[in-house]
Structure formats: C-alpha cells, structure tokens
Amino acid sequence: MTERILYQFPISHYCEKSRWQLDYKGLAYRTRNLLPGPHRLRTQWMARINTLPVLRDGQRVVGDSTKIAYYLEKHYPERSLIPTDAESRARVIELEQQLDRVAVHVRRWLYGQIIDRPEVMDAMLDPYRLPSPVQKVLAPVTREGVRRLYRIEPKAVAHSGQRLEEGLELVEETLRRGNGRYLVGERLTLADITAAGLLAPLVSPAGTPWDIFEEGTLPAALQKQLDDLRERPAGQWVLARYAEDR
Ligand SMILES: N[C@@H](CCC(=O)N[C@@H](CS)C(=O)NCC(=O)O)C(=O)O
Structure with a gap:
C-alpha cells in the first residue's frame, strides 16, 4: 500500500484544509508534526517551499494546500470535490x-x-x-x-x-x-x-x-x-x- 504522510502543524488552518480533503476522500494517511522553525529544513528539502502542509504520497511529494487539493483530485477522483460542469x-x-x-x-x-x-x-x-x-x-x-x-x-x-x-x-x-x-x-x-x-x-x-x-x-x-x-x-x-x- 502507498505510504501517505501529511507533514503538518496541527494548529495550521491550511493543514486542516488538506486533512479535511484527505478524510473526505477516505484516503488513509499518517500525519507527521514538524517543529515550527526547523520545519523549513524538511520542507525545503522535500518540496522547495517554506510552508506546511506538504504531502508525501508514495514517491511523490506535493507542497501547498492548493496544489495538494488539485493533486488529490487528479489522482483520486472518487468523492470528487470539484464539479465537472x-x-x-x-x-x-x-x-x-x-x-x-x-x-x-x-x-x-x-x-x-x-x-x-x-x-x-x-x-x-x-x-x-x-x-x-x-x-x-x-x-x-x-x-x-x-x-x-x-x-x-x-x-x-x-x-x-x-x-x-x-x-x-x-x-x-x-x-x-x-x-x-x-x-x-x-x-x-x-x-x-x-x-x-x-x-x-x-x-x-x-x-x-x-x-x-x-x-x-x-x-x-x-x-x-x-x-x-x-x-x-x-x-x-x-x-x-x-x-x-x-
Ligand atoms: N499557501 C500555503 C500557505 C501555507 C502556510 O501559510 N502555512 C503556514 C502555517 S499556517 C506555515 O507553514 N508557516 C511557516 C513558515 O512560513 O515558515 C498553502 O496553502 O499551503
């Protein structure tokens, strides 16, 4: 099974947006909490950005809640959150x-x-x-x-x-x-x-x-x-x- 990890700050509302989307789609994932400050070493290394959330989905890494949203819609279209019309x-x-x-x-x-x-x-x-x-x-x-x-x-x-x-x-x-x-x-x-x-x-x-x-x-x-x-x-x-x- 694909290992899916959401790197996050629990208190971040942008991370909540991604958690909600993953939950709604019924996709299994683990969360990993990064410490504010040093988190940038990890986010830069993984996704070349400073912010969380960052999603690791198997071999793929996506940073930014909007990019995560479109990534999930594209790869997991069941329970779609973007209408087709x-x-x-x-x-x-x-x-x-x-x-x-x-x-x-x-x-x-x-x-x-x-x-x-x-x-x-x-x-x-x-x-x-x-x-x-x-x-x-x-x-x-x-x-x-x-x-x-x-x-x-x-x-x-x-x-x-x-x-x-x-x-x-x-x-x-x-x-x-x-x-x-x-x-x-x-x-x-x-x-x-x-x-x-x-x-x-x-x-x-x-x-x-x-x-x-x-x-x-x-x-x-x-x-x-x-x-x-x-x-x-x-x-x-x-x-x-x-x-x-x-
Ligand atoms: N546009 C980004 C914004 C994310 C964002 O601002 N995350 C904040 C937490 S709410 C963050 O990681 N801040 C830490 C930093 O900028 O170093 C997204 O949608 O993911």
Missing part, C-alpha cells in the same frame, strides 16, 4: 483562491487578539511532547518568531480585520445566492472545505485544535468579538459544516 467548476476554483487569500488575514487578525495568551503556545507546542523545560524556553522564541513571520503588529492586524470582514461577507453573500448549505451547487466542494477549514480558527468548533480557551477566561471584549463571529451567518455556517460534513 464548467460554470460550477470555475466558481469553485475562484472561491478557493479568494478564500485562501482571506486565510492569511484570519491568521493575522486572530493572532493579533490572542498571541500573548499562554494557551496559544501550549496548543502550538504541546503536540511535540517536549520536555517541559525545553518547551518553556521554546515558547517565547516561537511566539516572537510567529509575530515577526506573520507581521502581528497593530496596523497590519487592523488591516487584516477589514480583509477578514470582506471574506466573511463574501461567504455570506455566496450562501444567500445559493441554497444556504453549500457555496456552489448542492453538495460539498473544495470551496466549502477551503472556507470552513480556513475560517474555523475564528469559531473553534469543538474538538478542533483551536478549541483551547476555558469558558470565562478571555477578556470580556474579546469574548464578545468571538461570540459575534460565531453568531453571524458565516460563523454559524462554519459550525454547521463541521457538525455535518467534517
């Missing part, structure tokens, strides 16, 4: 691209709100089961690395807040124009997996890697912002997709 296909491809770009702003805006909370570095580093003194040293280094890499600074975070709002409105408008359940047509497509997987950190569906805050521990203003996100149509839709399709 030209109009729907074009719409799915367009939404996938738009929402992939929104995901950068999801990440920056959300880190902008929570990066200094200890739960965040715990969620990022706990999966590696490092000795606790090592994790203690690594946590602030990783936090500063994340801050620099993703430009978690007030002006950029505010800009990302606006782009995020546009992304949420795009999802809501698309749902209003369609059947309200799926973004394109009558069944789950790559557009839904991209939107729901990449927006999920904002609404932290139960059991996902973003479900990390104990009730009542966040400052009231932030909790209200997150509650509002969960309650608006796009947030409700993401939660429904997780409940029904994940």
